[in-house]
Amino acid sequence: MSVLLVAAIVAVAAVVVLYKQREGVVNSSANSGLAGWDARADVGPIQLRTTHFDQAPEGFSSGVELRRAADEQRAWARAIISLKDPTGFLRVGQGYRARVFVRDVTASGQTVGLLLGNENFEHRPTLEARYVSLDDDQWHELVLDFICTKPAAADTGIYLALPTSGPINLHITGVSLQQSDLAVPPTVDGQASRVLDFSGAAGAAPDPTVWNHEVGGGGWGNNELQTHTASRRNSALDGRGQLRITAREEDLTGPDGIPRKYTSARLTSKDKVEVPPGSYVEAPIIAPVGKGVWPAFWLLGSNIDEVGWPACGELDILEVVGSNPGTVHNAIHTAAVDDPKKDMPYGNGDEGGGSTKLRMPVDSRSHRYGVYFDKDLIVFYIDQQPTLTYTAAAARASGRTWPFDKDQFIILNVAVGGRESPEGTPFPRVMQVGAISIWDGGVPFG
Structure with a gap:
């Protein structure tokens, strides 16, 4: 190998390493004055x-003090710290770690949030955020691990959501944004480890060695209006490799003895097929829409009978509120550390984001909905593009448990009601599900 070629390889490797490790924040600890720092509110100044x-996190001795006198309530208050090259540095699909150290001199108990965006809360490459309640005057490290899901803009920066009421006396230092492998699942090559297909004659039942039918009404914990049945009218193969789950408007008295006006189906793989941690599971689905229609593709912890819900964990890979047909919701349900019966959800359009707007309604064509989970990380995908990520470290820091180091089973269902009335929506409504693929060890794409 020539000297020139060796030199070229070394140079390229050095550039790659430099790019991967370089800092994305312009002036992270205000060593260059206040260049790249800005703080504002809709009412009154922030100094x-x-x-x-004198005492600071290791490696830091300088930073910024934010002060505001007490006055009227504000709608918003924020600080923006500039990035060096947001459009070049933040790349869709890449994992990142944002970090800041913050101290409340007065131990006010108020909350500070860490996210990314511009001064108008736009141009956000991730919808995820981390918040901390400052109940003492000690330094707190706030860390946000995320996958970039949308392109950044030239004005995208580190956005600190500040308290909107009361006085502020905050110390800030060590603002950082770097590439990270922590938020990226491993990749695997080859075919899926297991495929749950829906081959068979039209009108046949799905494979009973894989699927159970949960039947009855009772609201299913969500004030749902349907009775789930094992009837082929509500779940059957279409003869072309798909499962059809059909919600109908029809009177039926279920095993609970309660007459209801809607029927549907709820299939689970409990005790038959389990998805182990370190797996990626994905299915092509055409989801039904319409007010009061609530389709879902999700996972539940296989130990639910022993520990109960939400301690077992729940991963909502696809949920659609039928009156909003172009938005897909992802969510994580887990218990509070100090109360196994207290649900502390993450996602679903609230904390962390988890709502993805598609260009067309979800019933217009099939999309591939998937999730990867293991002992450290969860990432949801639509058409193999990440939509929501969450780490065990972030969960535990916010008082949540992390039960996703254990097996999960699969659930497919179409509910009626729950979040909204189906009055005026024509039925039947059908969810079409293609073969469900499971890859052990990682995601089958980079």
Whole structure:
């Protein structure tokens, strides 16, 4: 190998390493004055000044002090710290770690949030955020691990959501944004480890060695209006490799003895097929829409009978509120550390994001909905593009348990009601599900 070729390889490797490790924030600890720092609110000023700390996190001695006098309630208050090259540095599909150290001198108990965006809360490459309640005057490290899901803009920066009421006396230092492999699942090559197909004659039942029918009414914990049945009218193969789950408007008295006006189906793989941690599971689905229609593709912890819900964990790969036909919701349900019966959801359009707007309604064509989970990480996907990510470290830091180091089973269902009335919606409504693929060890794409 020539000297020139060796030199070229070394140079390229050095550039790659440099790019991967370089810092994305312009002036992370205000060593260059207040360049790249800005703080504002819709009412009243927020004062910034550089300062040196007698006691600070290791490696830092300077930073910024934010002050605001107490006055009327505000709608918003924020600080923006500029990035060096947001459009080049933030790449869709890449994992990142944002970090900031914050201290409330007055131990006010108020909340500060860490996210990315511009001054108008736009141009957000991730909808995820982390918040901390500052109940003491100690330094707190706020960490946000995320996958970039949308392109950044030239004005995208580190966005600190500040308290909207009361006085502020905050110290900030060590603002950082770097590429990270922590938020990226491993990749695997080859075919799926297991495929749950729906081959068979039209009108036949799905494979009973894989699927159970959960039947009855009772609201299913969500004030749902349907009775689930094992009838082929509500779940059957279409003869072309798909499962059809059909919600109908028809009177039926279920095993609970309660007459209801709707029927549907709920299939689970409990005790038959389990998805182990470290797996990626994906299915092509055409989801039904319409007010009061609530289709879902999800996972539940296989130990639910022993520990109960939400301690077993739940991963909502696809949920659609039928009156909003172009939006797909992802969510994580897990218990509070101090209360196994307290649900602490993440996603579903609230904390962390988890709502993805598609260009067309979800019933217009099939999309591939998937999730990867293991002992450290969860990432949801639509058409193999990440839509929501969450880490065990972030969950535990927010008082949540992490039960996703254990097996999960699959659920497919179409509910009626629950979140909204189906009055005026024509039935039947059908969810079409193609073969469900499971890859052990990672995702089958990079």
